[in-house]
Amino acid sequence: MTDHSPAAAPSSRLAALFLLLLLETGLIITWSAGFIGVRFASDHAPIFLILLWRSLVSGLLLLPLALTWGPGLRWRHVIPQMLYGALAMSGYLAGFALAIGFGVPTGLVALITDMLPLAVAVLSWPILGQALNGRQWLGSLIGFAGVLIASAHSLTLGTVPLWAYGLPVLGTLSLAVATLLQKRSPTIAMPVHQSLCIQCLSAAAIFSVFAGYEGSVLPVMNAGFIGGVLWLALVATLGSWTLYYMALRRSSPARVTSVVYLSPPVTMIWAWLMFGEPLSLSMAIGLFVSLAGVIIVARAQPKTGVQGHG
Template identity: 75%
Template sequence: MTSTDLAALPYRRPGRFRALVVLVLLETALVVSWSAGFIGVRFASDHAPIFLILLWRSLVSGLVLLPFALLMGPKLRGKDIAFQMLLGALAMAGYLSGFALAISFGVPTGLVALITDMLPLAVAFLSWPMLGQGLTGRQWIGSLIGLAGVLIASGWSLGLGNVAWWAYGLPVLGTLSLALATLLQKRSPVNAMPVYQSLCIQCLSAAAIFAVPAWHEGGVLPVMNASFIGGILWLAFIATFAAWGLYYLALRKSSPARVTAILYLSPPVTMIWAFLMFGEPLSWAMAAGLLVSLVGIVIVARARPADCS
């Protein structure tokens, strides 16, 4: 090793450590803000129809981002806009309507969070035909361990009740929709578009989709009370700007398998949010499940993706 190499060595390791710290902080913020979406929908659904909530969540988010998307980003091209509209239909309209409708039909929030956090398995299912990639044995083991932790943490809330059987399929369809959008986003050259531009287009396109069922539910005008407005602001600024912005940012800095594995933590965190906001009881099962999930996440995060091409 030369003197030049020795001089450079102390600067490389701190740089890698800082990058790791930034990634961990990014993923922590993603889990918290992602979990906030379930709580926001639960709160707002007591004050307005579900599609009206989704319409105004998406519309407010898109309109806030619109000036930045038009004035600060690169020039928008037609094919880029069309692709982001497709992502908006899949990742926004498809995913959000799937889990929000399930909650509105009475599926327990913990169960909805559990089903949607099977996203890594949905990504793995679609990765081979779309990317020519599969998960390694180590990644599969880590994913299953993470899923087991979620089952432990969420087990106390899995009562079926008197909910129609088909309602449990709604978050499954939403999760598959998000998995498809995730893989399309990862392999597309449109990744160069700034997050605030892509998120703006996706939100506005989802709002246009949500407007149709909202109209059939009774109209598209907002409910003018503090609870509805507060719920929409919560969903727009925390569950949309923070969660989706961090989600796409994490996708650019890491792999789909790692990012989606991190979301295994959202059911336990969702229960913490529910305890803080609604006084729902916590359990030892959540603490045990959280530790098991962390083990699975570490295994997935440290494994290298397989190349099945």
């Protein structure tokens, strides 16, 4: 018998909030794992070859599931997902990868790409007709300050073409636009495994062009490359993007993207655990400042923002 008592609604909201927190925790861990995978694989192959096989393996793993489980795929639903793949995956990943390739310091690239919540905030009004309130803006700025504190030690400006610094900005804006378009689009009802499959294969097609320009699209047959690609495909792609879209369906773009602020400090913890890289006091302080910003954004979220969509 269904409980229609007043206590049932708060209990349901609490369960939805708990699920969202679990999704966001997993998102932080798996999003950060991408940097670890690139570290493994980048010693064995060019960056676009890694991105090509990361996307292709992910898409092929999802393809049988996408074709057999869920509603039938129709072009009017597939084409928008191809666009999102070009924006959210190809644009974002290629933006920071190219910047690093041209010599932009990795720490600075991480800072720019983690301005995603601010990019979402700026673009929410023209795309969704929504604007962040004062507390959400404050939380976003505090989160960004935490990233500055945690990563400042790694920032050194080298001899790099000035325009190369705009590449991670374009990549971040690309992901922000894709995030907001998916929130607005009626095709958001497509199951995550289907949309992610289409987006991965679309990104792979685009990365194949760049990989071919770099030299070859054939995989490098050694343990370092294969292990790195599998890590990137299973954890950093299937794990993080699935959690990203699942969380997006249960909350607002502002809240979900705000947790990305925790990825640089968490990546530093990953590196400390896996490679013995030292942790500094500034990293620890930055981690807590970023967490404070995320909490402010989350607590400023309207009650209707946390809900389950099945």
